[in-house]
Amino acid sequence: MALTFMFVLLALLLIIGVPVAVSLAGASLIYILIEGRPAVVMIHTMINGVDSFPLLAIPFFILAGHLMNTAGITNKIFAFARALVGWMHGGLGHVNVGASVIFAGMSGAAVADAGGLGTIEIKAMRDAGYDTDFSVGITAASSTIGPIIPPSLPLVIYGVMASVSIGELFAAGLIPGLLMAVSLMVMVAWYSRKRNYPRDSSFEMSRLITTFKAAFLPLLTPMIIIGGIVTGVFTPTESAVAAVTYALFLGLVVYRTLSFKHLIRVSMDTIETSASILMIVSAASIFAYILTANQVAASLGDTLLGISDNKNVLLLIMMVLVLAIGLFMETIAAITILVPVLLPIATQVGIDPVHLGIIVILNLMLGLLTPPVGMVLYVLSQVSGVRFERCVTATMPFLVPLVIVLMLVVFIPDLALWLPTLIYRS
Structure with a gap:
């Protein structure tokens, strides 16, 4: 009864707009008091939840992203991407995706991409005569590449919660992230043919070389981060410090x-x-502790296994569950709640925890593009001056290629596991 009351209270708090952290902590505290347990249990569990060395990467990666934006580095990245792919039909749409791929290797957050590059991209596309809906839609969709291509803040959180190598998770995200970029560029090409969007400019090798030289040092950032981790020069946490140091330099x-x-x-x-x-x-962490103490994961696992013991069927069911949570909850909160529930089930049926992590993050990225939470949509609504409802409508078509990539990663695990196996497990 107390557990049911906790879930109902959490849902009510979230519906009326109470911050996620307060909702989780408040519902958990009420449960602990009803059960007659000492409140100090909650304090110790919450402290232990953030007493983790890998979590130190979070503030440093955030700081690195802010420094890159403030230093005007995003302009150099956009100019290089424009020279690289702007000559294609619908050039600025391709530039939008290409710039997001590059920036993804620096920030690791979709909202940072949308807020930093989004302002530049949407203005440039409007000035070139692109439809506002198309400009906003492709900008929103491409920003979700950031948390998939390493470094990635959500993958750091997942790695801590699941006790999985963050280095392996970073490696696992590279191919799916590039697949997202390719699928979105195919979508841009289709739209460009249909609406007769122009090329941004003709290809000029001299312009490409000039912009590459201007962006060369910023482009080294992903190489420093990923190269340092793969070669063992520093840990993923230390790579975040290296990123900040380089951004300051x-x-x-x-x-x-x-x-x-x-x-x-x-x-x-x-x-x-x-x-x-x-x-x-x-x-x-205290919410997850309560779920574990009440064997919620075990009960859910028994229920799902009662439906089917087929790994692919269970993956589809878990995807629906993650998507449902992602529609109403911020990404980080969703990860911290879902991982203790889903990981035991995945392990039981032989789903690799690294594979599960990529699937969960990919799925939650769809939540960033859908109401009612849709953080990326709120950011783009502010920077573009377009109503939130119109941002939602504009983004819907671009969910199609992202869902296709998600399904490919679900049913072809090697898309996520090939690189981690090659680098860390061979």
């Missing part, structure tokens, strides 16, 4: 676009974002 020494005021503002933004994420992780 570019902003303060090379381009000299960062001032003391910029650093203060970026630091405060990072503290605010990191605190909200870690509060969610902390609150979700």
Whole structure:
């Protein structure tokens, strides 16, 4: 009865707009008090939930992304992507995707991509005569590549919750992330033929070389992060520190676009974002503890196995569950709640935890593009001046290629597992 009341209370708190962390912690506290357990249990569990070395990567990756945006590095990335693929039909649509792939190797967050590159991309596409709906839709869809291609904040959270190698998760996200980019570019090509969108400009090798030189140092960021992890020079957590150090070097020494005021503002933004994420992780840890203590995962596992013991069928059922949660809950909170429930079931039927992680994150990215939560849509609504409802409608067609990629990754595990096996397990 107390457990049911906890779920009902959590749902009510979320519906009336109470912050996710407060909702999770509040519902858990009421359960503990009803059960007559000491409140100190909650405090210890929440502290232990964030007492993790890998979680240190979160504030540093967030800081690195903010520094890149503030230092004007996103403009250099966009210019290079424009010279690289802008000559294709619907050139700026392809540029939109290409720039997101590059920026994904620096920020690891969809909202950072939407807020940083989105402003530049939508303005450029509008000025070139592209439909507003198309501009907003492709910008929203391409921003979800960020949390899949390493480094990725959601994958760090999943790795901590599932006790899985973050290095393996980063490697597993590379091919699915590139598949997302290819599928979106195919969609752009189809739209461009249908609506007769122009090429942005003719291909010029001199322009490509010039923009490549200007963007060369920022382009080294993903290579430093991934290369350092793969070669064992530093851990994924230490790679986040390396990313911040390199971003500071570019902003303060090379381009000299960062001032003391910029650093203060970026630091405060990072503290605010990191605190909200870690509060969610902390609150979700006590919620997960209660679920584990009541053997919710075991009960759900028995129920699902009663439906089918086929791995693919169970994956589809879990996908529906993750998608349903992702529609109503922020990504980090959804991960921290879902992993303790889904991981035991996946392990029982032989689903690789790394494969499961990529599937869960891919699925939750769809939630960023769908109401009522849809954080990316809210950000783009602000930066584009387009109503939220119109952003939703504009993004819907671009969910099709993303769902296709998700299904491919679900049913062809090697798309996610080939690189981790090659690098870490061979």
